[in-house]
Amino acid sequence: MKIAYIMQKEIRESILTPKGFLWYAITSMILSVLSYLFLTNSELSLLDQGQMLYMIMNFITALGILIGLVFGADAFAGEIERGTLEALLLSPITKTEIATGKLGAALTNWGILFAISLPYLFVVGKGGQNLFVGIAYLALLGTFLAITFSAFSMGLSSRIKSVKNSLIISFFIFLLAGSPIFLSAAQRGTWFGRIIDFINPFAGAINTFDSVVIDSQGFGYQAGRVAIICGYTLLSLWFLKRSVSRLEM
Amino acid sequence: MIFLAITANYATASAADRITASIDPPIIQANMGDKITYVGTITNNSDRAVTNIIAYISLANVTQGRESPMDLEDWSANKAIKVDTIPPHGTYKGQWPMRLIDSGSYVAYITVVDKNDNTPISSTMSRLEIKRVLRLNPNNVLPVAVGEPMIIGVILTFIVIRRRKRII
DSSP: OHHHHHHHHHIIIIISSHHHHHHHHHHHHHHHHHHHHHHHSTTGGGSOHHHHHHHHHHHHHHHHHHHHHHHHHHHTHHHHHHTOHHHHHHSSSOHHHHHHHHHHHHHHHHHHHHHHHHHHHHHHHTTSSSHHHHHHHHHHHHHHHHHHHHHHHHHHHHHHOOHHHHHHHHHHHHHHHTHHHHSOHHHHTSHHHHHHHHHOHHHHHHHHHIIIIISOOOHHHHHHHHHHHHHHHHHHHHHHHHHHHTOOO | OHHHHHHHHHHHHHHHHHEEEEEEOSEEEEETTOEEEEEEEEEEOSSSOEEEEEEEEEEEEOSTTOOEEOOTTTTTOOOEEEEEEEOTTOEEEEEEEEEOOSOEEEEEEEEEEETTOSSOEEOOOEEEEEEOOOOSSGGGHHHHHHHHHHHHHHHHHHHHHHHHHHHO
């Protein structure tokens, strides 16, 4: 109940505001342009449908991570800077419950993004291969990644106590996570690229999408990567719990 | 001198005559997005088996002002085929499926490389004409691409108005 209250408060303050909701309007516009170009542009429309679906899934996942990091960076440091954390800590609610409520709001945000992307995924993937299984993997891995990066960023925010510094470190983490985009296919095939792919949860997710949607491979191929992403999720939840337990004014 | 010239001429002629290559169909007219398949036939005209030869397809854009060789990776074509052996007077048929991704006039041809010869063997050219196709609303993308931002815009406007009323 207390967790639900914190979650409601966060959703009211961060999502149901003109500025918060603008994220979704921009996301929807970008997805509209992307989908329309994919299906009508003379060169892009000739991409394999699985490839189009895969690219939109990557975009949604990256956006989910980015917004999760921003949410997380503001979670505790923002309360400190606005002078509202003291009141929150004095209320009859534990620090873990506060963190859980805030994480719930970040997950709601991911849920809205996922819901916004669904019509586009259906339109782009219509008649193509592995649409439904691709969407199921996006829901599963996207949720794990949203929890991982939001929880990590929240933990960081409670330790650093500065929105600006939390954001800078979070963006740095986001760039590291996005490293597969900067490496060429040949570089990713080297031992260095393989290690980066292996330890990077975002790379794990996009490789899974590739394997499921484009190569039509079964769960047996994905199990290792899914397990690693789950491991990161548990690790970041532990980091958040530990960071919040030390939180003081 | 005459003997050397005749010998050299004979050697060149035998290299080209030993293996011949052809491509089918000789002319294709299709639309962008279509999938076509070229069939390359490699014939061993000699009395000895030919081993370990490589055959690959090339595509060149010959449209006026856009002349250039094409990167076949973009056309989803398997470029090279390794042929282990062709028996004496036997043939090998290789297939090169590809997706037509851009309009224009092209020529396609097969090249066969035998490491025992110095001269690659090319087939005759197949003419490929690709027509541009314009699609405005494939997969009913327009209702989603226009409708969803509008719905979110309406919700955003509702939130803004409610906020302003609260402030007033």
